[in-house]
Amino acid sequence: MHNNLQKFQDYLLKEKNYSVHTALAYGKDLEFFQQFLDGNFDKTALEEVSYTLVRSWIVFMVDAGVSNSSVNRKMSSLKSFYKFLLKTKQIEVSPLSKHKALKTPKKVQIPFSEDELDNVLTHVVYKEGFDGVRDKLVIEMFYSTGIRRSELIGLQLKNVDLSGGQIKVLGKRQKERIVPLLPLMIDQLKLYLDERKVLKSIVDADFLFLLSNGNKLNETFVYRLINDYFSNVSEKVKRSPHMLRHTFATHMLNHGADLNSIKELLGHSSLASTQVYTHSSLTELKNVYQSAHPRNQK
Structure with a gap:
């Protein structure tokens, strides 16, 4: 995982032109997911994850009071990682291919007059x-x-x-x-x-x-x-x-x-x-x- 995580962050920085801040944030999200897997599913590697395990993490976060928008941001990190694994031919199907984002309330921002x-x-x-x-x-x-x-x-x-x-x-x-x-x-x-x-x-x-x-x-x-x-x-x-x-x-x-x-x-x-x-x-x-x-x- 750590080797792939480093390659993924290099890919975000060099090919996708993401900022260092964003690449680090994506990496942290993946590390949190890995920690969840290690604690609950006998150290399943990220490369071998099914959507059922992703769904378990979502439920765990929602139960812990994590906001829907924060959960969606973490899912965005996961989606990008699995797209990278697809691109590098390490997996054939993304576990998030059919994932739908959680609903978040739309904030209407009132501009200055x-x-x-x-x-x-x-x-x-x-x-x-x-x-x-x-x-x-x-x-x-x-x-x-x-x-x-x-x-x-x-x-x-x-x-x-x-x-x-x-x-x-x-x-x-x-x-x-x-x-x-x-x-x-x-x-x-x-x-x-x-x-x-x-x-x-x-x-x-x-x-x-x-x-x-x-x-x-x-x-x-x-x-x-x-x-x-x-x-x-x-x-x-x-x-x-x-x-x-x-x-x-x-x-x-x-x-x-x-x-x-x-x-x-x-x-x-x-x-x-x-x-x-x-x-x-x-x-x-x-x-x-x-x-x-x-x-x-x-």
């Missing part, structure tokens, strides 16, 4: 100097481009093209995409870059966004930044960078952008991922429908 965004970008008082200029630019960047938190943190100076009005973003699985910048973003970037030049020391010089000590941003800092500023203008419980990505997509839809364009801007590999944002646009869609359909004009 346009008024809330207007308030945070025009009425909130920002700190003086570098910190304030950076904070506002971070919020503007999330809302104007829809990029992920990890993409914003990893954005490099060389990939910001002010004259072309665009940025090159490195997304999931090392996929690059070009995202256009609004004219007001270009002005704010110039202002930020001027402030950035006068920092006393710059440690992570390649990165666009820095802390005042010259290091690049980290995930906790970015989360707190968004949460703190939006707590001034919003009562919503969820005030995260991802909520700004969600808001970007929803507001674009509300103003007539088509799903395919939003898919490209967000860096989604399939339209199904983008369609999650249509739910919060249903109210707007109904209003457009009522006012635009010929049968309602009579």
Whole structure:
């Protein structure tokens, strides 16, 4: 098993371009399953597992209070592992070939309103100097481009093209995409870059966004930044960078952008991922429908 686990993780990293974090998480899930097998089924090897044994693990986890979404994530790890064993011809049929994911409640995420965004970008008082200029630019960047938190943190100076009005973003699985910048973003970037030049020391010089000590941003800092500023203008419980990505997509839809364009801007590999944002646009869609359909004009 350990030999196959190492090969599987190498496959995820090198062939599937998964992050180290994801490959390790998949490995942990497989180790947990192996421990369950060792404790209950006389050390059955993962390569010899039947769906009955997988089902026993699912029942064990559910009884232990593991959430359906966590169980589904572990099953996703198993599915990938058995696909790898099929690909390398170590098994002929995956024990999960007919597995169906457990049902999970759909969480409807309420995006920020346009008024809330207007308030945070025009009425909130920002700190003086570098910190304030950076904070506002971070919020503007999330809302104007829809990029992920990890993409914003990893954005490099060389990939910001002010004259072309665009940025090159490195997304999931090392996929690059070009995202256009609004004219007001270009002005704010110039202002930020001027402030950035006068920092006393710059440690992570390649990165666009820095802390005042010259290091690049980290995930906790970015989360707190968004949460703190939006707590001034919003009562919503969820005030995260991802909520700004969600808001970007929803507001674009509300103003007539088509799903395919939003898919490209967000860096989604399939339209199904983008369609999650249509739910919060249903109210707007109904209003457009009522006012635009010929049968309602009579």
